[in-house]
Amino acid sequence: MAYWSGGSAGGWSNQGGHWNNQLRPNTLERSTDGSSDEELGSVYNHRVVMRLSKFVAPYRWRLFFAAFATLAFAFATRSMPLAVEGLLRGAENKDAGAINAWGWFYLALAAAGAIAYFTQLWQTGWIGHRLLLGLRKDMFAHLQKLSLRFYDNNEVGRVMSRITSDVTALQDLMTSGFLTILGDIAGISLSIFFLLYFDVRLALVTFSVVPILVIAMAIWQSYSRRAFTRVRQAIAIVNSNLQENVSGVRVIQSLSREDENARRFDSVNQQNLHATIDAGRLSAAVMPAVEIIVALAMSLVIAYGGYRVLNGKMGVAALVGFALQLQLFFDPVRDLVLQYTQLQRAMAGGERVIEVLDTKPDFEDAPDAVDIPDIEGRVDFNHVTFRYVDEVPVLTDIDLHVRPGETIAFVGQTGAGKTTLTSLISRFYDVSEGSITVDGIDVRQITHASLSRRMGLVLQEPFLFSGTVKENIAYGRPEAKDDEIEAAAKAVGAHDFVTRLEDGYDTYLHERGGNLSQGQRQLISFARAIIAQPRILILDEATASVDTQTEVIVQRALKTLLVGRTSFVIAHRLSTIRNADRIIVLEHGRIIEQGTHDELLALGGRYANLYRMTYEQHANGTGAHANGHERAQVPGFDPSPQPI
Amino acid sequence: MKPKSSLPPPIRMLKYALPYKRRVLLTWAAVAGLTGFQLVGPWLIRQAIDNGIDIRNGVPHGNARTLLVAAALITLAAIFRGVFQFGQTYLAEWLSQHVAYDIRNDIYDHLQRLSFAYHDKAQTGQVMQRATQDVEGIRMFVNMGVIRLVYVAALLVAALALMFVTNWQLALLSAVFFPPTAFFAIKMTSTLRPIWLEVQNLQGRIGVVLQENLSGMRVVKAFGREIFERDKFNAEAQNLFVNSFATNRIQAKYSPALTGVWALAMVATAWYGSSEILNGNLTTGQLTQFLLYLTMLQLPIRSLGWINMLWARAQSSGERIYDILDAESAVTEKADAVELRDIQGHVTFEDVAFGYDAISPVLRDVTIDAQPGQVVALLGQSGSGKTTVVNLMPRFYDVTGGRIAIDGTDIRDATLASLRRAFGIVQQDVFLFSATIGDNIAYGAADATYEDVVRVAKLARIHDFIESLPDGYDTWVGERGITLSGGQKQRISIARTLLLDPKILVFDDSTSSVDTETEYLIQQALAELMKGRTTFVIAQRLRTVKSADQILVLRNGQIVQHGRHAELIDQDGPYREIYDVELRDQEEAYERERERLDRVADDDGARAEPAAAAGGGS
Missing domain, CATH: 1.10.287 (Helix Hairpins)
Structure with missing residues (x-):
């Protein structure tokens, strides 16, 4: 079949073609063949050099010192054929004194060369590795400041390669490349000089x-x-x-x-x-x-x-000296040609590194932002409009006022804006118009740290970090004591399986919790969400990808967890939706209906319609080949993309 | 495990070079030619100086013709030398790449034949490292160790011999510097290697931190943990810095020492040689030859350090590769195994036991009699042994006690291929290969036609969806293509199984909640699939359980209840418990919805409905 024979790793066809730099702000430049480190830049890029020289500035004296050592080494090496010529001339002239004088000179060159070489390597390494460390730290710290908008637009792999392979390309330039080139140029010049001197x-x-x-x-x-x-x-x-x-x-x-x-x-x-x-x-x-x-x-x-x-x-000694000098001459010429590509690669890498560093965060904490130590959990959306890209609003004029402790269920088709709406509460993005307030305070006036502390979030895909179970549960509250961690685990029904793990709460979870089942991972992420006793809880399809057993556990836990907390729930399980105090039906980014399950059914609008349609179709469909027992869900609200 | 060979792994690895021994010999011949012509160059220069110029008492006695001949010969020798050098480098590459190719094929083939027991323990990342970096380690060892080492040795011996013949005192003086150079070179790489390994390890760790941070950015931000993440990264970066800087320090110490020692050799030779010329014991040409040889020998001697390191690397790489190649599959085919033909689908378990070790059995006394066409539902908590039961039938693991038979034939007497052909397995977590959808459906039947693929796709209720894609059946899925939902994947897996037309079906039903529409399609597809086949279902859905011909309730690896729904529901036992806790929810929820639906249909004004509890049940 076609795909084996093709063998075109280069042919990364990005279906859908959603990469469009003009339309998408915040998108990193994408190289044409998809493998960013293949792209070569020009040999000298002024912007890159200027930007990087800022990183070098603190070490400039050392850099001068290293450059001096490099030149000294080049000089010592290139002077050696001169010493040989002197020795041979001494022998030719039967001048033992001259032989000894040139001998000592040669020895001094050898010693000076070794010392200069040592200094060059030591200092360049010293500077280069520190530069690299600084650059890495700066990049990572900067990445933490960028909003989710940036991560929506840039795949993880691409951002990764900026901080790994691009920085490494720069490393070569910074640790050795720059001075190697300097040494090569000095070496060539000196060789030319001595060759001319001989004849x-x-x-x-x-x-x-x-x-x-x-x-x-x-x-x-x-x-x-x-x-x-x-x-x-x-x-x-x-x-x-x-x-x-x-x-x-x-x-x-x-x-x-x-x-x-x-x-x-x-x-x-x-x-x-x-x-x-x-x-x-x-x-x-x-x-x-x-x-x-x-x-x-x-x-x-x-x-x-x-x-x-x-x-x-010409003297025969000069001829021998010339021949020896000639041997030294070609190495740096060859090396420079090789360095050329290296330099291009480093400049291209530097360009990409700077691009990340220059990406402006969408927002940061306002200078006068306040901490919210304790809140009741009232959330108000005041005529909120939000757009990812300038023209098309994802949410339009959302006006929603949520009382403390209320449970709100969002219902709507894929792309209706449910997840975006909940993302705005956590301030993953900033509203484009209107405002969102928590207990009457605009979220833009609240420090990110204190806001996130008041909220618990559970996503469909339970994302865990490598570390122990304990560390993962306490992720949002590292100072939590063991009994608090256990209490959180018990509250969500995770305690039982955790204690059955090999090392209990100290069991090490591999990358993304690979050694746990999906359901177990989700239970831990539930515990993680509630350990800080958040006043506001956001569940985004939290049980959509767990097995039945886990779902039963979670449903039981939710009964107590939702009490007294303002909760926003996106789910397709009917019972969860029906239990909500209020159901919000979204369509194309607008609220088209809201009310309790019964009110909405009575209304006979979109909700009732979707509900009935899905249910009847489902009931008729399964009846044909089974005795009709089926889990009650309202998937029509979240339809899969295929036609039936 | 086979008894381990007593040879060091790199030497054992050399057996991969054996099929190419003629190439090896050819490469060595190239090495000999290269060495010879390389040494001729300085000798020619000496001849030019001593005979072409021939300075005596400060006056040249030579003639231009000799000079011209020498000059022409120098270029000619360089051309020959170039040919041999090309031959040597190219052949060494050819040889080492063929060795790597063979090892890779062996690893690949061996890996896919090792039983589940091996893969349960092996981590993908580690296996990949063996197949990539470790193979590369062996390849470089073959290149450097088998070829380069021979070259270094040949060059060294020949050059020294020539030097000793010319002037043994001077030769001795030069040679004194060889051992310390070699020693420092080897010392440097052996000091560096552990730190380099650590650097590599740390780079891996920093990669994990980075990857997790970036992929989990939503979680990081939701919990406001940016500072914590930054500190975590900085700690790793600092660690990496300390170690990479250490490698720099070591190199800064040894490299100048190596260069310095060699410069000393040159100084001593030139100085002493000049006084020998003065005393009439040496000619200018001879000294020049000496100095050119010394220049030539520096890199080969220093490369001993690299060869030493490659040996160490090949040692650990070879060991890890043999960990895979020496691993024996826990499931092997008998020499006189028979093909299973015309299977009816009668599956029997007779007192089957299974355990990974002797102490903790996973299954005990499992006896099942599944008649052709029956549906057997397996029920039990996770860890009760349901999955193990179904994994034993296609011999992904072998029973440790009792026997399993198909149509009366012990499965261990059948060929693996024919046995596994008898089974169709629809996993809970469907694995799709990065290939087109069509290829994925035809994955088990390479000779299937397009029409076959479409036919089963229709039966599996996935055809319409596939047709709606821009490239239809040629749409790529997996890593490089589109992402499919769980329900879509499952139906592709059903289509794949339908194409194989197995007599026995294994279905893991514990799928997460897919939406009803998908659920409905899956149920239809399954009904197609189960027609006329013996079916084992790991059941989570009440409907499946109720309609099963046999229900087996497992607890701690034993069958604790056995019967049909109607029989078991009236008994006080684990089935009732499971039914109460997990299954009845589904039933009640469904019944409620049905009532409601009826009422809503009757009377649109229905309002006062008591909200049903989410968890229902107790």
């Missing part, structure tokens, strides 16, 4: 091969970059294939697909093999080519230099 004509003849080397390297680079991109793509396919095989092994075995899969894996594995061997051929070619060019230069030195020695225009 001007010979030097000029030798330089004629440099363009050949540079052109050869540049051509090779463009080929090899493509080849290595192919290798990366090929190995990515192999790995994802393998990963899928491991995760799906139960299905594979139950369908006896082992042989077929082995055959297909072999084919992607083979594609990878060919890609790597192709790339290997390219990288195997570069060194011999360079060496041949260097040897060509050496032949020129021997032929033309020797001729000049024969004619008495």
Whole structure:
């Protein structure tokens, strides 16, 4: 079938194409091929350099010191052939004193070189790693300030790569790259100087091969970059294939697909093999080519230099010194060509890092924001309008006044604005018009910390952090004592299963609580939501993806948990909706009906209509092939996208 | 587990190079050629200086022709050397990539044949690390260890021999510096390795913190924990900084030392060599040759440090790879296993027991007799052994006592492929592969036609949905494609099973609450699926339980009740308990809704309804 043979990891087709930078503010630039670290920038980006130089500023004296050491090292290394020339000249002239003098000089160069090299490495590392740490911390702290709008628009993977691979690309530049380039340039200049010093004509003849080397390297680079991109793509396919095989092994075995899969894996594995061997051929070619060019230069030195020695225009010692200097000359030339790509990569990475740092948070705590230590739990929506993108409002003129302790159920189709509405209470977003007040105080005038403390939130997908059960329950209230944690767990019916875990409350949960069932994770997230005794509780499809057993436990717990708390519930379980003090029916971001279940049925409007439609259809449908017992739900309010 | 081979894992790994021994020999031949021509270069330069120029008493006695010949030979030698070097590098890459390819295939194949017992314990991340980084570790060892080490040794021996022949005192003086260089190089990498591993580990941890923070941003913000998260990250970043900075310190210490020692070797050689020239024991050309050899040898000797590290890495990588390759599947096929043919679907469990270890059995004394076409419902709390019962039938695990038979044949006497073909399994958590929807439906039947796929999709009530997608059956799902709801996935899984046309069906019914519309579609699809098949259902829904031919209530791995709904409901026992706590809710809720619906239909003005309690029941 098509997908195996295609093998196009590059062809990430983003169905729906919802990436549109013009329309979406707060969206990070997306590279064309989807793999951001492949994109190369220009070699020098003034904005990047200026921004980063601010991070460097505190270390500028050390940087000067490191640069000085780099230059000193380059100088010591390049002076060594001079010492050899002196030694040989001494031998030629039978001058033992000169030999000793040059010998000591050479020794001093060796020592100075080692010390300078040590200083260079030590200082560059010192600065580079601190820069990196500072940059990482700044980026992370900044990411915490950005509102959910940013995270709605940017996938986690992409933001991750900014702080991992892009920062790493910068690391290379910051820890060593910059000074390596400086050292290379100094080295080349010094080599040129010494070559000219030994013999001007010979030097000029030798330089004629440099363009050949540079052109050869540049051509090779463009080929090899493509080849290595192919290798990366090929190995990515192999790995994802393998990963899928491991995760799906139960299905594979139950369908006896082992042989077929082995055959297909072999084919992607083979594609990878060919890609790597192709790339290997390219990288195997570069060194011999360079060496041949260097040897060509050496032949020129021997032929033309020797001729000049024969004619008495040059000493044999100078010839040897020249030959040794020539060996030092080509390394930095080659290295600079390689650094070129490195530099482009670092600049592109820097660009992306700065883009994150420059993304403005939508809002921060107002300077005069107040703490709300204790609240009753009155929530008022005063003619609230909200839009994600400038033109289209998601919520329009919501005017809703909720008494302390009231339970409000939101009902409406997917996209009607239910989740957005609850998100505004927690101030994940700011309203576009109107205001939301808690106990009469505008949420924009309340500190984020104290507001979130008064609220408990349970989402459909129970998101846990790696850490112990205890830490997870106490996430919103780290100072909670053991008995408080236990009490919270008991209140939601989680205590029983937690005590049955290997280490009870100290059981370590792997990434996202992978070692618990979905239902167990949700129970913990319920405990987490109520441990701080919030006055306002928001349940967003909290039981939609748990098994029946858990649901029974949760439904029981809810009976007590909702008492005395202002609660906002999005659910499709009928009993939960029906028990609400008030049901709010949303359509296209507007409140079209509200009232109790019975009132709304009596009204005979949208709610009654949806309710009846779903129910009748359902009752007729199942009756045909079963004795009709079915869980009571009102899914028509939350229909799946497919036509029937 | 097989008895472990006594050889160190990297050496054991070399068996993967055996099929390519001709290539290995060819590579070594290239190494020999490379070494030879590499050493010729400085020798030619010496000839040019000593014979082409031939300075005696400050006056050159040579001739230009000799010089020209030497110069031409230098380029020629470089070309030959280049050819051999290319050959060596390319062949080494070829060889090591083929080894990696073979290991990867072996790992893949072995992994998918290991039984569930292995995969229950193995973590995907760890397995992936073995298949990627550890294979790469072996590959680099083959490249560097098998080829590069030979090259370094050959170059070193040949160069030293040439130097000793020329002037043994000077050669000795130069050679004195080799061992400390090698020692420092090896010392550096062995000091670095543990810290590098730690850095890698810390990078992984910082990645987890980052990933969790970003994916859970809604939770972070809801609980106002930004500062806490920042501190958590900063602590990890600080830790990483300390360790990466430590690697920097080590490198800053050793690298200059290595460069310094080598510079000393050059100084000593040039200094002593010059006085030897002065004394007439050495020529300028010979000293030049010496100095060029020294320049040439520096990197190979220093690379011993890397080879040492690759050896250490290959040691641990090899060990971890053999952890997989040596693992034996707990479920194996008998040599004389028979094909199961024309199955009726009569499944029997005879005193079946199962346990992961001897101390705590998961199942005990399980006896079941499921007649062809019957529906068997398994009921019980989570951990009671329901899932284990169904997993034993297709031999995802093997029984530890008693036997399971299909149509009278012990399942252990059947071939695994034919046994598993007999079963269709619809899991609760449906796994879709990143492929098109069509491919996913045809996953177990690679030879299915498009018409077959459409036919089963229609039966599974998913066809209309698929058709509504822009690319229809060619729509990608999974990681790189669209996301499907649980109900849609389940129906795809039903279609997949229908295509296989198994005689025995296993269905995990403990699905979460999908909306009624989906529920209805699933029920219809299931009814299609169950026609004429023996069905085992892990039941959560009252309707399924009530209509089952047999209900088995499990508790702590034993069947504690057995019968039909009508019989069990009147007995005082676990079935009643489960019924009261979990199932009756559904019934009552349903009955209430039905009454209400009737009344609403009769009289739209109905108002005074007592609100029903959510949990109902007790």
